[in-house]
Amino acid sequence: MxxxxxxxxxxxxxxxxxxxxxxxxxxxxxxxxxxxxxxxxxxxxxxxxxxxxxxxxxxxxxxxxxxxxxxxxxxxxxxxxxxxxxxxxxxxxxxxxxxxxxxxxxxxxxxxxxxxxxxxxxxxxxxxxxxxxxxxxxxxEVTDAVNKLIKKGERFPSLMTGLDLKDWGYTPIYAQCxxxxxxxxxxxxxxxxxxxxxxxxxxxxxxxxxxxxxxxxxxxxxxxxxxxxxxxxxxxxxxxxxxxxxxxxxxxxxxxxxxxxxxxxxxxxxxxxxxxxxxxxxxxxxxxxxxxxxxxxxxxxxxxxxxxxxxxxxxxxxxxxxxxxxxxxxxxxxPSTTKVGLTAVGGYQAEFHVYLCGIDLEAKAEWVERQIRYSAGDAAKELSCFKFSLNGYCPDNPRNQDVATVDFRIFVQTKNKKLVSKATLDVPGFNRWCMDNGLQGCPGWTLGNDQRQSEGKIYYEYYVTLLPQSEVIHRVILPWLEKTINIPVCAVTKEYPRDQPSYETRDPVDLKNYGPTTRGPMGWIVGGRSGDKASDANVGFYVRHDDEWDWLRSILTIDKIKYLLDEEYKGGRIERFEIPGIRAVHFLLRDHLDRGFNSTSTYDTLGKNVCEYLRSKWIDMPNKFLHRGRF
Incomplete structure (x- = not known):
């Protein structure tokens, strides 16, 4: 070895x-x-x-x-x-x-x-x-190792939710670490x-x-x-x-x-x-x-x-x-463990888009949603996800019709393939529920000209947990030497808890010390980046100048992030830590992304837009920082 x-x-x-x-x-x-x-x-x-x-x-x-x-x-x-x-x-x-x-x-x-x-x-x-x-x-590839440990009673808790694998509701078909x-x-x-x-x-x-x-x-x-x-x-x-x-x-x-x-x-x-x-x-x-x-x-x-x-x-x-x-x-x-992802068949998903235009968009969206839910009737009980989202807004005095038009998205997931089997006008199911209401729609109800998305496609669920490194057979294959080398686990490993250290800033400053402020998007003076790890989203923020660091770490508390998330905050745990050397504050939003890329019902499949959403939120910013110029 x-x-x-x-x-x-x-x-x-x-x-x-x-x-x-x-x-x-x-x-x-x-x-x-x-x-x-x-x-x-x-x-x-x-x-x-x-x-x-x-x-x-x-x-x-x-x-x-x-x-x-x-x-x-x-x-x-x-x-x-x-x-x-x-x-x-x-x-x-x-x-x-x-x-x-x-x-x-x-x-x-x-x-x-x-x-x-x-x-x-x-x-x-x-x-x-x-x-x-x-x-x-x-x-x-560790499918066999995972199945062996499942039979032995291994719980395999989710890194995102903390729940055990048995509570997931899906059967793994493949595992890769x-x-x-x-x-x-x-x-x-x-x-x-x-x-x-x-x-x-x-x-x-x-x-x-x-x-x-x-x-x-x-x-x-x-x-x-x-x-x-x-x-x-x-x-x-x-x-x-x-x-x-x-x-x-x-x-x-x-x-x-x-x-x-x-x-x-x-x-x-x-x-x-x-x-x-x-x-x-x-x-x-x-x-x-x-x-x-x-x-x-x-x-x-x-x-x-x-x-x-x-x-x-x-x-x-x-x-x-x-x-x-x-x-x-x-x-x-x-760590003595390594991350492993389990894949399972989730079912079938489909979506339908109605374009709405002009004023009273929330009321128009409610009109359409109530009609579609009525058309679905008892069949809606077979849907694991039945989601309506109004995406976009009409600005005041719009300069053209396109900017006044928004996307009203209807998204479904189900294990019953028949409900989303064909994107045709004459087959009962999801497409028909949406299409039935065209002539009793709200003013400005417009049908998209591509119905293919309303035909179901298979989707997969992804579950992230930990596997002991000792269960992994890591090998190097050298074909020209006809040689295989086994790679052992590091001789020194450590057990780490699931949750990392999380803390608020230790000595916040009084924000009044920064003088007059202007209200506007945080992104005028704060940069950042966000991403995904399965259904967790991470987001970090930083500032460009040393004297802005105390302000950033003092204003960006966990409660402040919850407030800025507004309707996007779903009640999950938020963890926080600081990196002073790059003037950064980081947050981990637990289970924020609706299961992750392959099964999510949201537009932000990879968590990359969390940061830009938060940078667009308005806060009070010191004028002396704004005078230096915006990002």
Whole structure:
């Protein structure tokens, strides 16, 4: 059984030079030029993440479906890919540069068929006449392990709600966990050039490359590994750290068509410098880097299978144009568990859209809703979700008809497929309930010209819990050596509670001390970022100047966030902590997103709009801050 104990495939002993790692992708919707562009630069390694909780669920469900079809002799194509379908088109044009310059590649793209993707990469390498060794990782698929523990009585409480799996109401069909970076490091130690991962944690590819390069001992170099974990978090979403989703986006408008991808230099002590691809749009500033740090975190502790990083002491300093140094991360032993996502068939969902226009919109929406509910009658009892939402508003004295028109959305979910079986005018069911009322509708009732959404589509439920790392069989496969290496759990682990430390500011200041104020959107002077982790939403806010920090931490209390959420607050627990080094306050909104991407009934499927909604809410802001200019 192999251990990662400081052996380094790059040098004999720890490297003095920082390793330069480019972040090539943050998801399947990222730009396809990434790898080929970055491989032309002065870098040592490329990492990328093409997966998400959304794609894990969909790939997992498709794998189960394929296995059923194969057992029935109905699967026509044996090389059906259950990995990211865009990856090969991204990688192939760059292989010559990767081989010629000795660039290492570690990517999160294999999803539910890492073996096939690694095979296709190997075939493409041979086709181009190159000498690159392709390794892959196994162990993230843990359906059998989860089922075994369920039979033994394991409760598997939800990380979001705290409820046990038995109370979920759905039967898991697939389970996939997050692996750490140790397998990537071991593959590189054994001569791999390209490492294909099925599902490692988002930042784990960066951790693995840095562990390999610097020869860190995973059983004791916790500060260093933690620094690389946070660096990996900063670059795994590609252009997010270079201006994507940035509150100050308006100043980046001139070259917004082509934001740069990030390049991180990780030092031997775990600190890093973030830069961006030259001759591209966007920027790397404390603002853009702080924004990405605040994205999809859950508290002061950032967990990985290799280490736990404490980010409360993070410091960021601009060392020049598009160059930010990140220090202050502290490491703790990794948790004894790793996160695992369970997929289940939820049922079928459909939606119908009516366009309403002009004045009295709330009354018009009530008119339509009452008529549709009446048409549904007792069949509504078979719906697990029957939701009406009025989206948009008509401004005073509208300048044209389009801006005066809003979307009235009717959304349903059910296990009875017949209720949403066809989007036709003559079949009883959801479409007909909505359509029946067209001629007794309110004034301005307008039918959309595409009825396909009212035909049901299958949807999946996703459940996030924890699995003991000891139940995971993490392996590195080295085909050219016909060798398999087992990756053990870190020798030192720690039990962590489900809820992270949460606190209000310890010494709030009197807001009256800031003098005259003006009422307006908080986003005039406060930046931020939000995201999702299953049904939890996180949102962090920061300010640009030191003297604004005491005001921000004093005004943004948990009660203030509840007040600003207004009708969006559903009564869930809200947790709070501070990061003084970047003048930031962070909140975790428990179970805020209606089950997460694959089953949510809301527009904000990924929690990315929580921050912008809150930044639009009006508060009293000191005039002396407003005089400096708005975001």
């Amino acid at each position: 192999a251990t990662i104990n400081g052996a380094n495939g790059h040098t004999n002993g720890a490297s003095k030079r920082a390793v330069r790692i480019a972040g090539a992708s943050g998801g399947f919707s990222d730009r396809q030029r990434a790898i080929s562009s970055l491989a032309k630069l002065d870098i040592d390694a490329l990492i990328g993440d093409w997966l998400s909780e959304c794609t894990m669920t969909l790939h997992g469900a498709e794998k189960v479906n394929n296995e059923t079809l194969r057992a029935e002799g109905k699967l026509m194509e044996e090389r059906v890919g259950l990995f990211d379908p865009t990856f090969m088109d991204n990688l192939s044009p760059a292989l010559a540069d990767i081989a010629g310059k000795g660039i290492k590649v570690a990517v999160n793209a294999g999803a539910c068929d890492t073996v096939l993707l690694a095979t296709l990469v190997t075939e493409e390498v041979k086709k181009q006449g190159l000498d690159l060794k392709v390794a892959y990782l196994e162990g993230d 997050y692996l750490g970076g140790a397998g990537v490091a071991e593959a590189l130690n054994n001569g791999a050039d390209i490492v294909i991962c099925g599902r490692v944690a988002d930042a784990a590819t960066t951790v693995g490359v840095a562990m390999w390069w610097h020869g860190w001992d995973r059983n004791k170099h916790f500060d260093e590994i933690a620094g690389s974990l946070i660096c990996g978090h900063l670059i795994e979403c590609a252009a997010y750290v270079c201006g994507g989703y940035f509150s100050g986006f308006k100043r980046l408008m001139e070259r917004c068509e082509n934001l740069g991808f990030p390049i991180a230099s990780i030092e031997a002590d775990g600190s890093c410098v973030i830069e961006k691809e030259p001759n591209t749009g966007g920027e790397v500033s404390v603002g853009t880097v702080a924004s990405q740090l605040l994205y999809e975190i859950q508290g002061p502790l950032y967990y990985g299978s290799d280490v736990t990083a404490n980010i409360e002491g993070v410091l960021m300093k601009e060392e020049g144009k598009d160059r930010v140094r990140v220090t202050g991360v502290r490491g703790l032993p990794p």
